[in-house]
Amino acid sequence: xxxxxxxxxxxxxxxxxxxxxxxxxxxxxxxxxxxxxxxxxxxxxxxxxxxxxxxxxxxxxxxxxxxxxxxxxxxxxxxxxxxxxxxxxxxxxxxxxxxxxxxxxxxxxxxxxxxxxxxxxxxxxxxxxxxxxxxxxxxxxxxxxxxxxxxxxxxxxxxxxxxxxxxxxxxxxxxxxxxxxxxxxxxxxxxxxxxxxxxxxxxxxxxxxxxxxxxxxxxxxxxxxxxxxxxxxxxxxxxxxxxxxxxxxxxxxxxxxxxxxxxxxxxxxxxxxxx
Numbered sequence: 695x696x697x698x699x700x701x702x703x704x705x706x707x708x709x710x711x712x713x714x715x716x717x718x719x720x721x722x723x724x725x726x727x728x729x730x731x732x733x734x735x736x737x738x739x740x741x742x743x744x745x746x747x748x749x750x751x752x753x754x755x756x757x758x759x760x761x762x763x764x765x766x767x768x769x770x771x772x773x774x775x776x777x778x779x780x781x782x783x784x785x786x787x788x789x790x791x792x793x794x795x796x797x798x799x800x801x802x803x804x805x806x807x808x809x810x811x812x813x814x815x816x817x818x819x820x821x822x823x824x825x826x827x828x829x830x831x832x833x834x835x836x837x838x839x840x841x842x843x844x845x846x847x848x849x850x851x852x853x854x855x856x857x858x859x860x861x862x863x864x865x866x867x868x869x870x871x872x873x874x875x876x877x878x879x880x881x882x883x884x885x886x887x888x889x890x891x892x893x894x895x896x897x898x899x900x901x902x903x904x905x906x907x908x909x910x911x912x913x914x915x916x917x918x919x920x921x922x923x924x925x926x927x928x929x930x931x932x933x934x935x936x937x938x939x940x941x942x943x944x945x946x947x948x949x950x951x952x953x954x955x956x957x958x959x960x961x962x963x964x965x966x967x968x969x
Contacts, residue, residue: 699843701747706797716799717771724807730957734763766964780884785835789914796918803915808949809905810932819952823876824924859923866962877902881909893934927952
């Protein structure tokens with residue numbers, strides 16, 4: 695684990711050599727939602743391929759770079775490209791970019807994703823505020839942490855998603871005339887979508903939406919003391935009695951169509967938040 699701490703330090707040092715910024719806010723751009731990076735003013739990019747110890751291959755719809763600049767009047771760092779368990783990455787590899795953003799100065803992490811909505815009121819294109827999550831990935835990036843290096847891994851998870859940030863996002867959505875749902879996000883390994891029986895079970899254990907990301911990054915951010923806001927785009931209806939065949943192209947298209955709403959809300963939240 696000390697080798698891992700060294701990798702984080704080397705990666706952060708490599709980014710600092712390329713640009714001298716202190717991002718207050720980190721943003722992880724989910725599937726179909728990377729257009730938000732285009733709203734960042736005076737962007738400066740650092741390719742993952744130029745950062746030691748970084749994985750470089752993301753899913754085909756993702757770029758593979760950090761984008762630094764100004765958004766909502768604050769210094770931000772956006773991850774245009776994230777890593778997933780279904781790609782074969784370890785939890786340490788998935789979490790590495792978050793550790794690095796924290797080393798660079800991040801105080802707030804905004805995580806976005808595309809997800810399936812499992813409640814009758816959910817419709818494709820709806821935005822969803824994550825209030826809580828269920829980790830069904832079968833792993834945890836905090837396992838094996840050296841407390842003398844990383845601090846206490848036994849963090850309290852009563853409120854993994856910051857209530858003040860959720861309230862701020864709700865106000866921003868209202869101001870923009872955007873309807874947002876909220877509830878519990880379940881993270882599963884993927885890459886296949888769920889069976890009818892799995893959707894029934896996920897609803898029974900309290901999940902409202904389901905996706906394949908977000909939880910590892912949030913666990914690491916919270917362990918670092920970083921406040922988190924989770925915003926998802928519901929891309930398909932996963933109500934057990936109403937299932938229809940779906941493919942990844944339609945999921946990406948739906949997320950892209952909803953992305954302008956998400957961008958406006960994120961900008962308003964960043965403008966109004968206290969860091």
